[in-house]
Amino acid sequence: MAKKIGQQTIVLDKQPIILSGAGIVGKKEGDGPLARFFDNIIDDEYAGEKTFEAAESRILRDAYIKALEKSGKSASDISIILSGDLLNQCTAASYAFRDVDTPYLGLFGACSTMSESLAIASMLIDGGSVEYAVCAASSHFCSAERQFRFPLEYGTQRTPTSQWTVTGAGAIILGKDGQGPKITCVTPGKIMDEGIMDSNNMGAAMAPAACDTIMNHLQDTGRTIDDIDMILTGDLGKFGSEMLKDLMLRNNIDLKNKHKDCGTMIYDLETQDVDCGGSGCGCSAVVFSTYILDMFMQGTIKRLLFIATGALLSPTRIQQGETIPGIAHAVLIEA
């Protein structure tokens, strides 16, 4: 049976297994350094649909189908789908899974959705409520820009701290048995708000939450950075990653070369004109579901702390003069 240790970490007993993962991305992501790991790269940003929003649902659904295929399981083996996205009313996920005959739990964790879904699903599997689960998340540059910032047609200038919303969808099949890396620990995060008001600086809004969750995870488990092969954050981007490093140093922890960030890995920051890197629920979802799972398969890493980070940004509240809260959920994955 699962057991809480320390302040906010849960040690899982049955250690749910990641059976498979799949990631589908857009053209820009397909031009980036991780291209060969993705299951599909769509050339058309509409993915054959009539709107960007429908396109996002389409790639999310396709990622789920691909992950299912790879897992060797059938749709009827799946007890539950846990998913979410950045669109208002999490509409990418709702519409992606409306024709799927499987119970569905909608999540909102902004860009932390992928690790939130893995955290909840692994606890549900550990507790016996669920046998096999789908964890999935998506984002789309075009649907996100017009919702959070401006219509693309405006050609708005970007600031140096801004991040590029990834067009991508990732899906993981998690199960009570099978072959693959295991989720052994979960550290759900608290909402942190350090007063950031710049909606073009998501990294700064999320870094304090990432720092808090990592600190708590290490303290709860009694581990140090040296015990972990890689600390993978969701999408802090370049600026947010530097901020995380600095915040950790203030807590006397040197991340050394252990820290990687999905937002800085998915694009070539020198050549792809993405400012501080990638963001969006789809960013960590596709990087984790493809490249990182491949590292486990190759044996390159054996213990990974995955912390997807979310800026709980509300354009309405920003217009009202509010600050941006952040959240970060961690799952420990072991070979």
Place this chain on the structure above:
Amino acid sequence: MAKKIGQQTIVLDKQPIILSGAGIVGKKEGDGPLARFFDNIIDDEYAGEKTFEAAESRILRDAYIKALEKSGKSASDISIILSGDLLNQCTAASYAFRDVDTPYLGLFGACSTMSESLAIASMLIDGGSVEYAVCAASSHFCSAERQFRFPLEYGTQRTPTSQWTVTGAGAIILGKDGQGPKITCVTPGKIMDEGIMDSNNMGAAMAPAACDTIMNHLQDTGRTIDDIDMILTGDLGKFGSEMLKDLMLRNNIDLKNKHKDCGTMIYDLETQDVDCGGSGCGCSAVVFSTYILDMFMQGTIKRLLFIATGALLSPTRIQQGETIPGIAHAVLIEA
């Protein structure tokens, strides 16, 4: 340990306990038939804040504090908060809990959020991952109207099938031990879309999902309507309730006088000018957290199937010509 039975029902082993509940509402709800059960009725729709959105966060936070107080637990006893609301980016919940030093899981289930949070929390407690949890949801007439329909200042006419978004927040403290009714079974729902396109007819969008979840729950547990004291739906309203009754009859099940709907109970439909009744995450959240818990305390009911129902309505997708998917999650509560 929890056990799945039939297609989509989970029978809980340790049967988490509802330690307390609290509900805070606005003036219109305070003028309704359930007034005496609410913990607080706010006269000012701003709840002392500067915006409707901030007011919603405020009442949600106050409901959490009140429920905590009644439970005899302290904030540090709580392992996790599960919450959500109707606002874009679920901002009522994020801002309500950003100063609370407790891990947080954000949910999006539209008006099904209250039973979604109870379903997940009870499975987490059953599995040992969580000891005590907060389940909470909110809505606010003024913040919802301007987001989903039109600014209030327009004075838009309402259609006969429309429902009135409840200004209210409900919170439940759920725990592994203590005194109170127990959650014994969970039936998470599937997303159903029967092609409803009228965003002023949420009841019709949700009724098929409610029917599907109830049917599956009965089939999985081998129970009949006669085994349950009350079937409580979230906020189908008057029209949606009639539709549910009809859909159930087509499946050869007569709901008889067992069915009640939070949306038709919270207002006096004859005198309060709310058309088909109440809606919004806060509707089922406050009715369940106050009036229904009181019925358990009085011994009036002993076995209740609570099915909060959500219309996964996206104004953007509606403008694009899409239909409205619905979802309904059920929890079985026993004295």
